[in-house]
Amino acid sequence: MRLRLARRRHAAGAAASLAISEAVEPHGRNELQARGPDPFRPDRRLRWRDHFVLTEHLLQLDSIHPVHDGLRIAQLSDVHVGQATSDVRIRRAVAAVNEAAPDLVFLTGDYVTHSPKPLPRVRQLLQGLNGPVFVVMGNHDHWVDAPYLRMSFEALGYTVLQNEHRVVNVKGAPLTVLGIDDGLTGKEDVEATFRGAPTSGTRLVLAHTPPTAEKLPAHAGLVQFSGHTHGGQFIVRGLTEAIFRRAGQPYIRGHYRVNGNHLYVNQGLGFGFGGPYLRRGSTPEVAFFTLRTQQAAHVGTI
Template sequence: MRLRLARRHAAGAAASLAEAEPVEPHGRNELQARGPDPFRPDRRLRWRDHFVLTEHLLQLDGIHPEHDGLRIAQLSDVHVGQATSDVRIRRAVAAVNEAAPDLVFLTGDYVTHSPKPLPRVRQLLQGLTGPVFVVLGNHDHWVDAPYLRASFEALGYTVLQNEHRVVHVKGAPVTVLGIDDGLTGMEDVEATFRGAPASGTRLVLAHTPPTAEKLPAHAGLVQFSGHTHGGQFIVRGLTEALFRRAGQPYIRGHYRVNGNHLYVNQGLGFGFGGPYLRRGSTPEVAFFTLRNTQAAHVGAT
């Protein structure tokens, strides 16, 4: 499977990627207020409620032809509590629903350190439409992973902890493989892939980006991750060095890892206006469009 992440130009042109080099997300657009905002009585968008929507085109060999044009939304690192504005979270949910993706992925860290916000996770993340798949992060395990799993399942979302599910979307099967958190030692790649289809459209969710190093090599896989908050506070050269030293060489954007592909979401939480400084990395809701490479070639002839 060959994948390219490209600007979503009007002409549909794509830019090639360098091996193991991150590429800044393209096609960014700030979420603008559209008329009265039901989440803020004064109808003003504060800086702490701000995030960006990013668009990514994934051109793939090997996906089912019916999945040409399949749309995915990803939310990560929401960190419900004082670190993240409730308004920002509800606006993000509204933005995902407005885009009406075929699949929605939540990739971990819904709380931070305290169990107090646990009931609000369900309240703030409820209402996502379409098939929703969830994996857990390190903070979720540190606080109360069983509670969070039960909360998401009560919403009708599918939680995957070293499990996979096959779901029919647009008339064809998609295999979603959810690997548990690597930082806390909960990941089990072998168990996740056991019995899963070996071909077709296969999408991997894992909170920690380095999990991509443990996937079957050159298997045509795409992994969606978070955890890093895009570096959180960017100081050129220093941030990258510190992350590498901590065993986190994948900070944000797209990477090639052992012949597979990885996208690291910048995360919605730990943003502006809270107790954690954030600089050079904007809270993100990411959208992806899958294109079948063969179908794209036919369309171009």
């Protein structure tokens, strides 16, 4: 698999009043800035704390079912509902996902931070995502109240996976979503997650902590979607990478090859930009992916 990039046109929809402009960061990803008039604050100029970027990625795979060529996925991670993240930013992100109308939506952990007070707001702010939604838990969720969050997401009709997998029919062919629980808190069980799961076809892995990718079956044609790192949160070239490596987190943001499989680390939607935690060099992100077969992919490679 190779990670490829493509521009994407945004159709009219729930978030059509967002004025989307393109920006390209130094590491080469096309990013669409979610700026402009705010549909949730129509009479005010959009505040910096409510900004995020929409990133677009083309995933070229050998292993997917042919009918899944062109399949669209949206990923939200590390929302951290509470004082660390603007409510407006979260609701705008939900609107942006719905406007893009992906085939699948992935939520990859850390919906709260330390306090249980924001727990009821998680359901309120993340409700309304269209299409099949799959959820895994993060370390902060376990530290606060993972059972409550699971109940809340299931009440919304979302599928929560904790060392479980689901086979769903998408575009007329089976697709396997494998959800591994959080690694930092010792909840992950890769063996249990894969037990009884198909060994071929389109298989997509959700795991909050990126190093879980090292425990997947090697060279199995898998793609793991993760978060946790916030893209490094506060980037000081050389120093940030060294600190994360010492903490056992060598995968900070973007695309990696790990034991013959592939990993994408989302920069996360929460923290920074007006909250109590500083962000520098890592913008809050909503990521979109298009799956393509080797034969169909034709856009230039990174």
